[in-house]
Structure formats: C-alpha cells, structure tokens
Amino acid sequence: MSTPAIDVNPATEADPVIEFDELMDRCLGNLDLMERAIEAFIGQFPNDLANVGRAIEVGSKAEIAAIAHRMKGSASNIGATAIASELKRLELAANGNKLRDAAHRYEALRGEWSRLLHAIG
Amino acid sequence: MQVLVADDDPISAMILEGVLTNLGYSVVVANDGEDAWEKLRQCDCRIVVSDWEMPRMDGLELCRKIRSRDVGSYVYVILLTSRTGSHNLVEGLRAGADDFVTKPFDSAELRVRMFVGERIVSMESRDLVIFTLAKLAESRDPETGSHLERVREYVRVLGERLSTHERYGSEIDPDFIRMMYLTSPLHDIGKVGIPDDVLLKPGRLTKDEMNCMKLHTVIGGKTLDAALRAHPSASYLKVARDIAWTHHERYDGTGYPNGLAGEDIPLCGRIMAVADVYDALTTKRVYKDAMPHHEAKEILLAGCGTQFDPAVIDAFEQGEMEFIRIKEMMEDQGESTEPEPNAVDSPNVLTN
Numbered sequence: 001m002s003t004p005a006i007d008v009n010p011a012t013e014a015d016p017v018i019e020f021d022e023l024m025d026r027c028l029g030n031l032d033l034m035e036r037a038i039e040a041f042i043g044q045f046p047n048d049l050a051n052v053g054r055a056i057e058v059g060s061k062a063e064i065a066a067i068a069h070r071m072k073g074s075a076s077n078i079g080a081t082a083i084a085s086e087l088k089r090l091e092l093a094a095n096g097n098k099l100r101d102a103a104h105r106y107e108a109l110r111g112e113w114s115r116l117l118h119a120i121g
Numbered sequence: 122m123q124v125l126v127a128d129d130d131p132i133s134a135m136i137l138e139g140v141l142t143n144l145g146y147s148v149v150v151a152n153d154g155e156d157a158w159e160k161l162r163q164c165d166c167r168i169v170v171s172d173w174e175m176p177r178m179d180g181l182e183l184c185r186k187i188r189s190r191d192v193g194s195y196v197y198v199i200l201l202t203s204r205t206g207s208h209n210l211v212e213g214l215r216a217g218a219d220d221f222v223t224k225p226f227d228s229a230e231l232r233v234r235m236f237v238g239e240r241i242v243s244m245e246s247r248d249l250v251i252f253t254l255a256k257l258a259e260s261r262d263p264e265t266g267s268h269l270e271r272v273r274e275y276v277r278v279l280g281e282r283l284s285t286h287e288r289y290g291s292e293i294d295p296d297f298i299r300m301m302y303l304t305s306p307l308h309d310i311g312k313v314g315i316p317d318d319v320l321l322k323p324g325r326l327t328k329d330e331m332n333c334m335k336l337h338t339v340i341g342g343k344t345l346d347a348a349l350r351a352h353p354s355a356s357y358l359k360v361a362r363d364i365a366w367t368h369h370e371r372y373d374g375t376g377y378p379n380g381l382a383g384e385d386i387p388l389c390g391r392i393m394a395v396a397d398v399y400d401a402l403t404t405k406r407v408y409k410d411a412m413p414h415h416e417a418k419e420i421l422l423a424g425c426g427t428q429f430d431p432a433v434i435d436a437f438e439q440g441e442m443e444f445i446r447i448k449e450m451m452e453d454q455g456e457s458t459e460p461e462p463n464a465v466d467s468p469n470v471l472t473n
C-alpha cells in the first residue's frame with residue numbers, strides 16, 4: 001500500500017461547484033436541458049456514491065474503477081469539475097491497486113459532494 | 122437524420138441527446154454497446170456517437186461489429202475519448218472509427234464533426250440515388266451502350282478546359298466539375314415519361330411526336346426541381362436539374378424547351394449540349410455509321426455561336442485529343458439493335 005497521491009490542484013471553497021457557463025455552452029444555451037441534466041445528476045449521485053462506498057468496503061478495485069469512471073463522465077459533462085477531478089483520482093487509485101488511497105479519495109469525494117449540495121441549496 | 126448515441130452514463134447520454142436534438146437530429150439512445158448494436162439493427166441510424174469505455178460491449182467492439190456487417194449503408198462512427206485517457210487512436214481507427222471527440226465534449230466541436238459525418242454519409246446515398254436513377258432512365262432509352270459513361274467523361278474534359286477560361290474560370294471549380302460528372306448521366310431522365318409509341322418508334326417522328334419527345338427535358342427538369350425544392354441545400358440537384366432542363370437549348374435561342382439564349386442557358390446545360398451531340402454523332406446506330414471525329418468536329422464548329430456557346434467549343438478544341446481517346450477507349454462493342462427514334466439531322470443537330 002503506497003502513500004496517497006498528492007493533490008495537484010485540490011478544490012478550494014472558492015471554486016465553483018458547477019461551471020454553469022461551461023454547462024450552458026455544452027447545452028447550446030438550452031436552459032431546460034441544463035436543468036434536467038443537473039436534476040438527474042443530483043438524483044443519481046447518492047446512489048452511485050453508496051455503490052462506490054460498498055465496493056471500497058469489499059475491496060473490489062475493478063468495480064470502484066468502473067463506477068468512478070462512469071460518474072466522472074456525468075460530473076465532467078455537467079461541469080462539476082471538482083467532483084470530476086476527485087473521481088478521476090479515485091479511478092486512478094483503484095486502477096493502481098491503491099485501496100487505501102481510494103478510501104481517502106472517497107472521503108474527499110463525499111466532501112465535494114456536500115459542498116455541492118450546500119452551494120446549490 | 123437518425124443518430125444513435127451509446128453511453129453507459131445516463132447523464133452524458135441525456136446531454137448528448139439534448140444537444141443533438143437541438144442540432145436537428147433524431148436521436149436514439151443506447152446504454153451500452155450491446156444495446157447499441159441491437160438498436161442499430163432496428164433503426165436507420167447513419168451516424169453513431171459512442172462512448173469508448175462501456176460495460177458488456179465497448180465502443181471499439183461496437184465499431185468492429187458495425188464494420189463487419191455486410192449489408193446496409195455506411196454508418197459513420199464518432200468515438201468519445203477522455204482527454205486524459207490512454208485511448209489509442211490508432212486502435213480506434215483500426216476498429217473502424219471515423220472520428221473522435223474528447224470528453225467532456227464541446228458542443229461546437231461536436232456540431233462540426235457531425236456535419237462532416239453527415240456530408241460523408243449523404244455523399245454515399247447521393248451517388249447511389251443518382252446511379253439508380255440514371256440506370257432507370259437508361260433502361261427506357263434505346264440509346265444504350267456506354268453513352269452515359271462517355272458523355273460524363275466528355276463533360277469532365279470540357280469542364281476542366283473551361284475552368285481556365287477567363288470568363289468561366291470563377292464559375293467552374295473542382296466541385297462543379299464533380300457535380301456535372303456525377304449528374305450528367307441524368308440528362309435524359311425525363312424519357313421515362315415519354316410514351317413507348319413515341320420513344321421506341323422506328324424511323325422518323327412526326328411533328329407532334331417530335332414535340333412530345335421534346336417534353337423529356339421538361340419532365341426531367343421538373344422532377345429534379347421537385348427534389349431540389351425538398352432539399353434546397355443539395356447543390357448537385359440544381360446542376361442535375363439545369364442539365365436535364367436545358368441540354369437542348371441553343372445558344373442563339375432557337376432550342377427547346379424554353380428558347381433560352383446565350384448565358385441565360387445555365388453553363389452546365391451549354392456544356393452538356395456539346396458533349397451530348399458529339400457522342401450522338403460519333404456513335405454507330407442501326408441507321409447510320411459512326412461519324413469519324415473530324416466530321417463531327419466540323420459539325421460542332423459549324424454550330425459555334427448558333428447552336429453552341431463559343432467558349433465551350435473552344436474548350437472542345439483544346440480537349441480534342443482527350444475526346445478522341447475517350448471515344449476510342451469507350452467504344453460500344455457490336456451494333457445497337459434498337460432503332461434511334463430521332464435521327465441526328467445535321468446541320469440542325471438534334472439529339473434527344
């Protein structure tokens with residue numbers, strides 16, 4: 001088990017939880033699509049988070065990586081950049097066989113998730 | 122146009138679907154490669170936008186399956202790759218992917234890449250449709266043999282020569298030549314609407330029958346015009362329509378169907394007229410021998426400024442050797458057994 005990877009650019013409180021401009025561009029200015037995408041993201045995330053948590057508990061690296069990869073796709077498309085970065089680190093840790101590191105990343109991910117929930121009220 | 126989106130992440134699939142719908146596509150969503158493969162067999166999706174990594178069947182495998190399918194039309198595949206992933210683009214190309222878009226995708230980039238895909242896919246169906254139509258026209262046309270093949274070559278030669286002409290150079294670019302090459306076989310498509318007793322009549326036509334025969338320009342022109350109105354951005358349809366409608370107009374305004382004169386006749390029609398008449402003159406028919414090149418050339422030169430645009434005749438003279446070569450290379454084997462309904466009655470050279 002190696003030491004946790006160093007955060008290259010950890011999110012700070014000042015970072016936006018969702019890059020709305022980016023999402024707006026991606027959705028070609030379609031507000032309805034933006035809203036539906038964010039709602040779906042928020043609706044789905046807790047479930048995914050719980051699944052990753054379980055995979056970490058049982059030490060299933062492949063499953064951690066697979067779920068984190070898919071979640072990362074959602075997060076990056078929605079413009080939740082900080083969460084996407086955390087998920088990327090989690091995926092890398094799982095792929096690199098670093099379970100302890102993955103557990104750390106998971107905690108950081110939960111932190112980012114609370115920050116997002118808090119920010120959007 | 123129907124587009125298939127394959128992504129195991131429902132949020133990404135939802136955004137892709139929304140964006141592509143906004144761009145005017147009709148979108149079918151699949152949640153992995155397996156599902157995509159099933160849906161592709163049920164719907165007529167010509168473009169696939171697929172994630173690379175998916176459970177059950179990944180994007181590469183989906184690509185390979187699409188390429189190994191031996192029926193149906195070409196499916197354009199765009200693979201989504203993560204910016205930082207270790208995806209091997211060569212591997213993607215080898216599997217048959219046409220293009221790549223990085224994730225998270227940029228809608229402006231996606232739009233451009235979709236446009237490229239659409240162009241390629243529509244080019245394929247365009248060539249197919251034109252070929253089918255031309256063959257249909259040919260089956261009703263007693264002038265069989267390699268008429269269509271030769272004429273399109275003559276048209277290409279004239280177009281290339283004219284592209285260096287000071288007056289027409291700006292009008293003729295490689296695209297224009299390509300479109301003329303592609304659509305010139307359709308020039309007599311309107312013959313499908315001419316009754317058998319006129320179209321297949323052996324020997325000379327009466328005045329009424331001749332007038333009826335002349336309608337092939339209007340029938341063909343109107344048919345292609347209707348297609349053009351349904352697809353206004355399809356510039357090749359405009360060229361096809363103009364050729365069908367005006368290839369029997371004369372430079373001096375005494376041709377048919379509309380008696381257009383000079384540059385009121387679309388350039389492609391003026392070009393087609395020379396190619397069509399040259400081929401009619403130099404081809405053997407039951408009732409006449411093939412005219413040798415130099416005699417045909419004399420007739421064309423005699424029609425310069427009256428029947429034909431002098432600039433096109435110039436181009437013919439410049440490309441003369443190529444005309445001879447094409448004529449010799451693509452000569453019909455044996456004799457045409459069908460009689461020609463309209464004689465080529467020089468000096469008022471009249472093809473049909």
Ligand SMILES: [Fe+2]
Binds near residue numbers: 368
């Ligand atoms: Fe004709």
